[in-house]
Amino acid sequence: MNTSHQPHILVVDDDADVRELVTEYLGNNEMRVSAARSGPEMFALFDREAIDLVLLDLKLPGEDGMLLARSLRERATVPIVLLTGRSEEADRVMGLELGADDYVTKPFSPRELLARVRAVLRRYQVQATLPERDSSRRAxxxxxxELNLRTRRLLSPQGVSVELSNGEFSLLNALCRAPQRVLSRDQLLSLSRLHEGEVYDRTIDVQIRRLRVKIEADTAHPQLIITERGAGYRLDAEVETLF
Known part of the structure; x- marks a missing residue:
């Protein structure tokens, strides 16, 4: 199954029943879900995967949910939806002040949860059309x-990890930063910083050939990395940026 276009949701809750409910319901509604039982598990998954939204229970045993939410917000602008009890109004207000985007009270309706998750994701998709900040991009x-900029990992549409050399990663990163635009060899040398090690423009041609072997179905007739004869190369794809 191709899961790469599905929003990747991270649910953080110590209750196994809640994790199973959310995983199954969102999974049945075209979302990919990872689950964590604690703060350390959450951060480990967050640093390893490209997460679109975090569902965070504020009442994890022995942990400060507010501190976890604040630490998560300091790491990235990832959307955060809090899971709280009905009597925890002060916590909900404080969570929103810390930068959470919404909250859902327990026990919750899976249908309402899905609606709130979709609404928050839509808001962030609109924000993603604004000028990007290089340092905040995650994938x-x-x-x-999916090209994860933190782990430098490339995932195929089938979810298989594809190994990239430093040069291939840098080049693909540069192409993704300027989709649908023709970039000359000089521009690619500068954007990918390949000039620091090798200073001739044919370096780009070699890296392009190697990259095509890894991501093109037919290297003789590439569909993603297009050669613009006499001008350079172009990534012929719509690119979604995760912050």
Missing amino acids: YRFSGW
């Missing part, structure tokens, strides 16, 4: 592929 998605 790119294009044509079913």
Whole structure:
């Protein structure tokens, strides 16, 4: 199953029944779900995966939910939806002040949870059209592929990890930053910083050939990395940016 276009939701709750309910319901509604039982598990998954939204229970045993929410917000602008008890109004207000985007009270309706998650994701998709900040980007998605900038990992549309050399990663990163635009060899050398080690423009041609072997179905007729004869190369795909 191709899961790369599905929003990746991270649910953090110590209750196994809640994790199972959310995983099954969101999974049945075209979302990919990972689950964590604690703060350390949450951060481990967050640093390893490209997460679109975090569902965070504020009442994890032995942990400060507010501190977890604050630490998560300091790491990235990822959307955060809090899971709280009905009597925890002060916690909900404080959570929103710390930067959470919404909250759902327990026990919750899976249908309401889905609606709130979708609404928050839509708001962030609108924000993603604003000028990007290089340092805040976490991942790119294009044509079913996912390039995680933190782990430097490329996932295929089938969810298989594809190993990239430093040069291949840098080049693909540069192409993703300027989708649908023709970039000359000089521009790619500068954007990918390949000039620091090798200073001739044919370096780009070699890296392009190697990259095509890894992401093109037919290297003789590439569909993603297009050669613009006499001008350079172009990534012919819509690119989604995760912050």
